Amino acid sequence: MQKRAVSGVGLGLRSVHYDHVLSRRPAVPWFEVISENFMGPRGGSGGRPLEVLAKVRREYPVALHGVSLSIGSTDPLDFDYLKKLESLASVIEPWIVTDHLCWTGAHGKNLHDLLPLPYTEEAARHVAGRIEKVQDAIGRSIAIENVSSYLSYKHDEMAEWEFIARIVKTTGCGVLLDVNNIHVSAINHGFDGEEYLAGIPVAAVRQMHLAGYSEENGFLIDTHDHPVSDPVWKLYAAAVRRFGAVPTLIEWDEHIPSFARLQKEAAKAKEVQDGVCAAAV
Amino acid sequence: MASAPPLSELQGWLAAVWTTREGVDAALKSPAGEKARRWISELRPPSARDRLAVYSDAYFLRLLESLGSEFPAVKRALGEDNFRKLIADYLSRHHSDSPNLSDLGSKLAEFSAAHALSKRFPYLGDLCRLEWEVLSALYTDRLPPLDPAVFSRLSPADWEKAALVFDPTLSLLEVSWPVDRLWAQRSSPAKAARCVWRTPRPGKLAVWRDDEWVRVESLEQEAFLTLESLMRGTSLPAACAASGAEADELKSWFAAWAKEGLIKGLR
Numbered sequence: 452m453q454k455r456a457v458s459g460v461g462l463g464l465r466s467v468h469y470d471h472v473l474s475r476r477p478a479v480p481w482f483e484v485i486s487e488n489f490m491g492p493r494g495g496s497g498g499r500p501l502e503v504l505a506k507v508r509r510e511y512p513v514a515l516h517g518v519s520l521s522i523g524s525t526d527p528l529d530f531d532y533l534k535k536l537e538s539l540a541s542v543i544e545p546w547i548v549t550d551h552l553c554w555t556g557a558h559g560k561n562l563h564d565l566l567p568l569p570y571t572e573e574a575a576r577h578v579a580g581r582i583e584k585v586q587d588a589i590g591r592s593i594a595i596e597n598v599s600s601y602l603s604y605k606h607d608e609m610a611e612w613e614f615i616a617r618i619v620k621t622t623g624c625g626v627l628l629d630v631n632n633i634h635v636s637a638i639n640h641g642f643d644g645e646e647y648l649a650g651i652p653v654a655a656v657r658q659m660h661l662a663g664y665s666e667e668n669g670f671l672i673d674t675h676d677h678p679v680s681d682p683v684w685k686l687y688a689a690a691v692r693r694f695g696a697v698p699t700l701i702e703w704d705e706h707i708p709s710f711a712r713l714q715k716e717a718a719k720a721k722e723v724q725d726g727v728c729a730a731a732v
Numbered sequence: 733m734a735s736a737p738p739l740s741e742l743q744g745w746l747a748a749v750w751t752t753r754e755g756v757d758a759a760l761k762s763p764a765g766e767k768a769r770r771w772i773s774e775l776r777p778p779s780a781r782d783r784l785a786v787y788s789d790a791y792f793l794r795l796l797e798s799l800g801s802e803f804p805a806v807k808r809a810l811g812e813d814n815f816r817k818l819i820a821d822y823l824s825r826h827h828s829d830s831p832n833l834s835d836l837g838s839k840l841a842e843f844s845a846a847h848a849l850s851k852r853f854p855y856l857g858d859l860c861r862l863e864w865e866v867l868s869a870l871y872t873d874r875l876p877p878l879d880p881a882v883f884s885r886l887s888p889a890d891w892e893k894a895a896l897v898f899d900p901t902l903s904l905l906e907v908s909w910p911v912d913r914l915w916a917q918r919s920s921p922a923k924a925a926r927c928v929w930r931t932p933r934p935g936k937l938a939v940w941r942d943d944e945w946v947r948v949e950s951l952e953q954e955a956f957l958t959l960e961s962l963m964r965g966t967s968l969p970a971a972c973a974a975s976g977a978e979a980d981e982l983k984s985w986f987a988a989w990a991k992e993g994l995i996k997g998l999r
């Protein structure tokens with residue numbers, strides 16, 4: 452398994468496309484997978500999904516993207532989970548390990564959702580301490596992703612981007628900047644997406660996400676079931692101007708279209724990257 | 733304004749609100765709901781209630797969808813409405829306590845067998861048990877293929893003590909209803925699903941994983957008992973002698989088990 456420098460626009464690897472990817476070897480610079488799908492339940496292991504992923508990994512670089520780290524929860528860190536993550540990473544040798552800046556459950560209940568944190572000093576200290584423990588446990592640095600949110604708290608002490616910048620400064624972790632999530636939260640909470648970008652430390656951004664959202668009852672909801680929207684393409688161009696052409700992923704998890712349609716969306720993102728970079732030159 | 737709650741308390745209130753079966757409005761009348769609502773910003777519409785509802789609504793639907801994808805034959809056999817009722821009742825008793833959603837169904841078989849729906853669908857517990865075994869086989873690593881040379885290396889004395897090593901994905905299941913048929917139909921249209929057996933028809937099943945996917949096959953009583961005994965570590969000669977089967981029959985079982993990749997070595 453060769454280590455390659457990763458760039459360009461990758462795709463999320465979903466089971467409906469396993470056969471296509473393994474038999475046709477489409478031209479995709481890298482894939483992102485959901486880490487938990489390859490860990491198995493308690494007492495289990497990677498099994499069949501990991502057999503498939505190992506084959507994909509022989510041909511492509513892979514990013515491990517988790518949904519269950521629950522870095523913001525006040526429950527103790529789950530070291531069995533971290534051991535499984537560490538072991539998966541040692542098999543797959545991902546080019547990056549990421550998860551979300553959120554909590555997924557508390558008081559022993561896992562809600563399996565990306566729940567928003569209050570942006571307070573207390574929460575920033577709490578998250579930073581846990582990121583350091585996670586990085587120690589898995590022996591790798593991680594990047595944290597901003598989530599879409601539908602509520603904020605009265606006792607917030609700073610903006611979301613200031614919260615992220617503070618955690619990056621304390622821990623040295625990377626940022627997976629989800630441009631769609633910034634737009635969704637900007638509309639839901641009334642902030643300016645470009646101001647958000649300006650608050651994120653440039654050197655910390657290791658990867659970006661693009662996805663589509665839905666509109667329901669006055670909210671934008673991060674459903675990953677549509678093409679990337681025009682305002683998100685615009686914000687993405689601004690992000691590329693600030694952070695450069697960092698590896699970017701098209702997330703499409705519901706009503707998953709054909710592989711060719713995903714590639715078309717990726718090509719559009721690459722065009723934005725190339726256009727911004729050419730203009731800069 | 734009162735001083736801000738510690739993060740742990742806030743998360744406890746919110747988790748209680750979002751997992752309330754009766755929905756967000758009922759949850760907001762509880763002490764935890766009242767406390768949580770106080771800390772949700774209402775600087776701009778929608779209201780705190782509507783903002784909390786986004787997470788409440790998504791909670792049940794997400795877990796229902798996940799269990800539906802892991803128990804497709806159960807969902808198909810019960811129909812959407814009954815499946816939804818079963819899962820709502822299940823989640824009231826068993827919340828997820830694992831980072832992996834696949835763990836959520838670990839107690840569904842036991843729960844279903846005692847659920848009111850199992851009066852109308854008496855095979856419900858068996859079918860859940862089978863689908864849980866299928867999921868377990870999917871997430872178990874296989875051993876490398878059998879090396880036939882291990883047999884020729886055995887001395888006659890070793891043969892007396894030799895026991896077979898089986899693939900770790902293999903499990904055996906005794907069922908009271910022929911639920912393997914429902915499992916085989918899990919992806920076909922639901923209208924054919926209403927098969928109701930009036931009396932139990934006990935059966936023996938083997939579940940394992942091959943190169944492609946998980947396999948479920950029905951076994952004859954004698955083959956099942958011999959396989960079960962071998963899997964417990966009984967030596968080959970002892971298991972064969974106890975089976976009472978003819979040599980030809982034994983040979984055909986072993987040939988089939990080896991061909992299917994169930995036998996992985998000798999101990």
Ligand SMILES: [Fe+2]
Pocket residue numbers: 596629632660702
């Ligand atoms: Fe994302």
